[in-house]
Amino acid sequence: MTLVVTDLTVDHGAIRAINNISFRVEEGQLAAVIGANGAGKTTLLRTLSGLTHATGGSASWHGTELLYSKPEKLVRRGVSHVSEGKSVIPELTVKENLHLGALWRKNSDEAHATQEMILDTFPRLRDRLDQQADILSGGERQMLAIGRALMSKPSLLLLDEPSLGLAPLLVAQIFQSIRALTSQMGLTVVLVEQNAMSALKIADMGIVLNRGRIAASDSSVHLIANPQVRAAYLGY
Amino acid sequence: MYKFLNTVLIGITSGAIYSLMALALVLVWRSTRVVNFAQAGQALLSTYIGYEVIQNFHSFWLALAIAMVAGAAVAALIDAIFMRTLFKRAAEGPIAGVAPIIATLGLLGLIRALLGLVVGGKEASIRPPVSNIGFTISGHTLAFSPLKLLIVASVLFLMLVLSLIFQHTNVGLALRASAYAPEIARLAGVKVDGIRTLGWALAGAAGAAAGMLQTPDGNGALSPDSLEFSLLLVFGFIAAVIGGLESLVGAVLGGLLLGLVLAFVLIYISGSLVFITAFVLLIIVLLVKPGGLIGSRRGRRA
Ligand SMILES: Nc1ncnc2c1ncn2[C@@H]1O[C@H](COP(=O)(O)OP(=O)(O)OP(=O)(O)O)[C@@H](O)[C@H]1O
Ligand SMILES: [Mg+2]
Numbered sequence: 001m002t003l004v005v006t007d008l009t010v011d012h013g014a015i016r017a018i019n020n021i022s023f024r025v026e027e028g029q030l031a032a033v034i035g036a037n038g039a040g041k042t043t044l045l046r047t048l049s050g051l052t053h054a055t056g057g058s059a060s061w062h063g064t065e066l067l068y069s070k071p072e073k074l075v076r077r078g079v080s081h082v083s084e085g086k087s088v089i090p091e092l093t094v095k096e097n098l099h100l101g102a103l104w105r106k107n108s109d110e111a112h113a114t115q116e117m118i119l120d121t122f123p124r125l126r127d128r129l130d131q132q133a134d135i136l137s138g139g140e141r142q143m144l145a146i147g148r149a150l151m152s153k154p155s156l157l158l159l160d161e162p163s164l165g166l167a168p169l170l171v172a173q174i175f176q177s178i179r180a181l182t183s184q185m186g187l188t189v190v191l192v193e194q195n196a197m198s199a200l201k202i203a204d205m206g207i208v209l210n211r212g213r214i215a216a217s218d219s220s221v222h223l224i225a226n227p228q229v230r231a232a233y234l235g236y
Numbered sequence: 237m238y239k240f241l242n243t244v245l246i247g248i249t250s251g252a253i254y255s256l257m258a259l260a261l262v263l264v265w266r267s268t269r270v271v272n273f274a275q276a277g278q279a280l281l282s283t284y285i286g287y288e289v290i291q292n293f294h295s296f297w298l299a300l301a302i303a304m305v306a307g308a309a310v311a312a313l314i315d316a317i318f319m320r321t322l323f324k325r326a327a328e329g330p331i332a333g334v335a336p337i338i339a340t341l342g343l344l345g346l347i348r349a350l351l352g353l354v355v356g357g358k359e360a361s362i363r364p365p366v367s368n369i370g371f372t373i374s375g376h377t378l379a380f381s382p383l384k385l386l387i388v389a390s391v392l393f394l395m396l397v398l399s400l401i402f403q404h405t406n407v408g409l410a411l412r413a414s415a416y417a418p419e420i421a422r423l424a425g426v427k428v429d430g431i432r433t434l435g436w437a438l439a440g441a442a443g444a445a446a447g448m449l450q451t452p453d454g455n456g457a458l459s460p461d462s463l464e465f466s467l468l469l470v471f472g473f474i475a476a477v478i479g480g481l482e483s484l485v486g487a488v489l490g491g492l493l494l495g496l497v498l499a500f501v502l503i504y505i506s507g508s509l510v511f512i513t514a515f516v517l518l519i520i521v522l523l524v525k526p527g528g529l530i531g532s533r534r535g536r537r538a
Contacts, residue, residue, distance in 0.1 A: 070422070071422045100409060
């Protein structure tokens with residue numbers, strides 16, 4: 001199982017957001033995608049999950065062609081996406097948000113086991129199961145959004161800025177949880193982040209996007225050591 | 237004393253029917269964010285179908301059931317064939333907000349015109365399935381008959397069933413998720429298009445029930461340009477807005493409140509003020525509490 005993206009190009013009308021990029025993420029790896037605002041990170045994830053249509057190229061996961069398919073189909077093939085911003089439904093309870101991710105799963109015992117694992121990792125959600133999600137703090141919402149995506153039993157997890165709007169201490173904590181959970185479940189992860197350093201620290205590999213093109217792609221250890229990347233994206 | 241009691245009873249009965257229409261409007265609003273003015277036309281069409289069943293099989297109950305199924309089917313077709321295409325074609329720009337509303341107004345006119353062509357000036361009426369003669373207590377005849385009791389009970393029953401579906405089933409969860417956040421719902425694997433059509437179908441059935449119950453409670457007459465059905469739409473809409481547009485319970489409470497207020501105006505003040513009161517109430521609610529009188533946080537969920 002490998003995520004293979006080849007010559008991918010995505011346009012928003014006249015704006016070319018992703019310009020002919022190719023990369024691979026091996027099974028079980030966590031890839032961090034970093035880059036400035038407007039670099040095309042969100043567009044890349046939305047294209048991989050079927051929300052946005054590509055202009056050209058191909059992308060496949062585990063033999064499934066990802067482009068030109070619908071998100072509700074792809075989630076059944078193991079692709080789960082936590083979109084940018086707090087990807088929860090505030091009008092529903094915490095439990096309903098989680099349950100939503102597993103609606104299409106036939107095996108409810110299995111879904112229940114997944115839920116227990118998520119609640120063990122994010123105990124704050126357990127205390128609030130029957131409350132409406134709009135009372136959750138930013139961090140708790142992010143935990144819930146990730147939890148909802150995991151309830152769909154993914155093999156490929158796409159995360160768009162899980163650190164958005166969180167206090168630095170919480171960022172470290174969430175990232176540790178993401179790493180622990182995805183390793184435990186054997187997931188392949190594409191993690192889009194502004195918080196480049198924190199992301200690279202938990203990642204196996206990193207991809208630097210610049211105006212829709214790949215500026216650098218390497219193991220995260222190498223990227224952190226790369227002087228140009230440090231200067232441009234890690235801020236020292 | 238009896239005058240007061242009778243006013244309350246009249247208000248509850250007419251309010252119950254407004255509630256049903258409000259339920260139908262809220263269901264479509266909740267599942268697709270469309271204010272469906274065609275609902276009156278759909279209800280009228282379904283009631284005509286019910287009328288045909290009564291003519292052939294002489295059973296009001298069978299007619300009610302078939303009218304509700306037909307109402308659901310018509311609504312599902314409208315959404316799947318017409319609204320879905322419209323949403324894809326007019327997805328962006330200023331037209332995206334207005335197109336669906338204009339479309340449902342157009343549909344309303346179309347359904348009525350088609351019905352006019354088909355049934356023409358033929359007289360049609362539905363007789364009450366049970367007596368519409370008021371109960372009597374100690375010599376006084378109340379403005380509450382077995383028929384009215386039946387109407388109120390049916391509305392409460394339907395509200396209960398719909399609330400249970402929405403709050404306690406997987407389909408209900410999918411319906412709510414699709415309405416609140418279609419993108420997140422799709423990412424979670426919900427087939428949003430089909431779920432929306434289901435929301436329309438439930439609404440179509442509720443609207444059909446409103447038509448079938450209202451007609452024998454009035455003078456029984458049915459016509460393609462029926463004023464009663466236009467009023468049903470207007471009052472149902474006002475009830476839905478009073479209830480906050482989002483909540484099934486709110487729709488029912490909004491309908492009952494509107495029914496009561498209008499009954500008191502009718503009986504204690506003047507029949508000529510009923511309309512004005514309804515619209516003044518609508519405007520006051522919109523200005524003072526646009527979220528609806530009953531659109532509380534908890535109410536919103538139910
Ligand atoms: N729906 C859209 N319509 C038009 N242009 C868009 C749309 N979405 C994104 N863009 C444009 O595409 C480019 C890439 O945007 P994208 O959201 O993918 O960037 P990003 O890397 O996620 O940025 P950020 O870090 O700010 O979230 C930007 O120039 C943006 O303005
Ligand atoms: Mg982004």
